[in-house]
Structure formats: C-alpha cells, structure tokens
Amino acid sequence: MNALRANPGDNLLSRLITAREDGAGLTERELKATAGLVLAAGFETTVNLLGNGIALLTRHPSQLDTLRARPELWGNAVDEVLRFDPPVLLTGRMCARDTTIAGVPVRRGQLVTTVLAAANRDPEVFENPDAFDVTRQNARDHVSFGAGRHYCLGAQLARMEGEIGLRTIFSRFPDLRPLAGARRRPTRILRGFERLPTSLAPL
Numbered sequence: 001m002n003a004l005r006a007n008p009g010d011n012l013l014s015r016l017i018t019a020r021e022d023g024a025g026l027t028e029r030e031l032k033a034t035a036g037l038v039l040a041a042g043f044e045t046t047v048n049l050l051g052n053g054i055a056l057l058t059r060h061p062s063q064l065d066t067l068r069a070r071p072e073l074w075g076n077a078v079d080e081v082l083r084f085d086p087p088v089l090l091t092g093r094m095c096a097r098d099t100t101i102a103g104v105p106v107r108r109g110q111l112v113t114t115v116l117a118a119a120n121r122d123p124e125v126f127e128n129p130d131a132f133d134v135t136r137q138n139a140r141d142h143v144s145f146g147a148g149r150h151y152c153l154g155a156q157l158a159r160m161e162g163e164i165g166l167r168t169i170f171s172r173f174p175d176l177r178p179l180a181g182a183r184r185r186p187t188r189i190l191r192g193f194e195r196l197p198t199s200l201a202p203l
C-alpha cells in the first residue's frame with residue numbers, strides 16, 4: 001500500500017488510494033478492506049467457475065461436441081455454467097423496512113438469505129431448468145453475479161477469464177476426461193472443487 005502511495009500506477013488500488021470526494025479519501029482500514037474484498041471476491045470465485053465448467057463439460061460430452069462444432073457458443077456456455085453450477089451459491093440482505101417477499105412477511109432488520117443457485121433454476125424464467133444446455137437462449141439471465149446495487153464488480157472480467165480458460169484447456173487437451181475422486185470443498189457460500197482429478201492423455 002505504501003509503495004503504491006509513493007508511486008501510484010494505472011491500476012485499481014492506486015486509483016482507490018488517490019480518489020478524493022469533498023477532499024476526503026479512503027482510510028487505511030477502508031483501503032485494506034477493499035483490497036482484501038477484491039482479492040477474495042475475484043480469485044476463488046473464478047477458480048470455481050473454471051473447475052465447475054471442466055466438471056460439467058467433461059460429464060456432458062455432447063455439449064462439448066456442440067462447442068467444438070460451434071465455437072462461437074463458448075461465451076454462452078460460460079453463462080450456462082454460471083447458471084447451472086454457480087460459484088457463489090448464496091448471499092444475503094438485511095431488510096431495510098417491513099415488507100412481504102413471495103407472500104412471507106419480513107420485518108425490518110431481519111436477514112434474508114438469497115439462494116442464487118435456486119433462482120437460476122426458476123422454471124418461470126428457464127425452460128427445462130435442470131438441463132445443462134450450452135445453446136440456451138437466455139442463459140445470461142442467471143443471477144450468479146448478484147443483482148442491483150452490489151452487482152459483481154468483476155462480472156465481465158470473470159466471463160472473459162472463464163471463456164479463455166475453458167476454451168483453451170479443452171482445445172489444448174482434447175482428450176481431457178474425468179477420473180474418479182472428485183471432491184467438493186465443504187463450503188456453504190462458495191461452491192467449487194477441492195479435487196478434480198482428470199486425465200489429459202489420449203485413451
């Protein structure tokens with residue numbers, strides 16, 4: 001932080017350090033908390049997107065065949081991975097005023113858990129929601145990056161990383177296939193693999 005303060009560059013942290021509103025900048029604590037948030041929010045989530053994508057595509061070889069025939073669908077496939085197996089399973093909100101959500105009264109101050117993964121399988125939004133389909137027209141309508149004021153800052157970066165990462169691994173290793181022993185992390189909010197053994201060699 002001190003190095004960047006002395007020598008700011010063209011990057012997010014330098015901009016946060018030099019940002020001023022009505023003459024005031026972020027405190028040291030706020031800067032460190034934001035840097036920590038961006039690192040944590042941007043790293044494991046994308047790792048999970050790649051792992052979940054590799055698992056889904058190797059388990060659905062016909063979908064991989066579709067992508068080989070129509071590589072322009074890779075961007076859509078990343079959104080379908082995000083919809084079907086979201087790296088962030090749930091988040092939460094504190095209720096600002098007494099209200100009713102889906103017929104359930106919620107009082108001001110109550111915590112509401114929003115299960116993004118469940119919303120992504122809403123049959124009123126997605127036809128045949130339990131099918132993994134890289135050609136799905138409205139795959140992008142998922143809520144895996146949240147919604148509203150706190151919508152993910154890194155959504156477009158994550159989509160790019162996901163597309164480049166998945167596309168590259170499947171084109172460099174066309175024989176990539178799953179081996180036994182995959183294990184999920186025992187986490188409740190983030191959803192990804194602790195181990196995902198695969199073979200890269202031809203059969």
Ligand code: HEM
Binds near residue numbers: 038
């Ligand atoms: C596949 C990858 C990613 C997923 C699934 C994801 C998911 C999410 C979700 C669901 C939220 C909203 C949380 C809420 O409203 O309670 C969020 C917020 C956020 N994400 Fe991401 N994220 C990803 C990648 C990234 C990357 C790459 C970065 C940064 C480089 C990032 C930075 C952030 C930040 C800073 C917030 C907080 C925004 C705010 O509160 O205004 N995320 N993300």
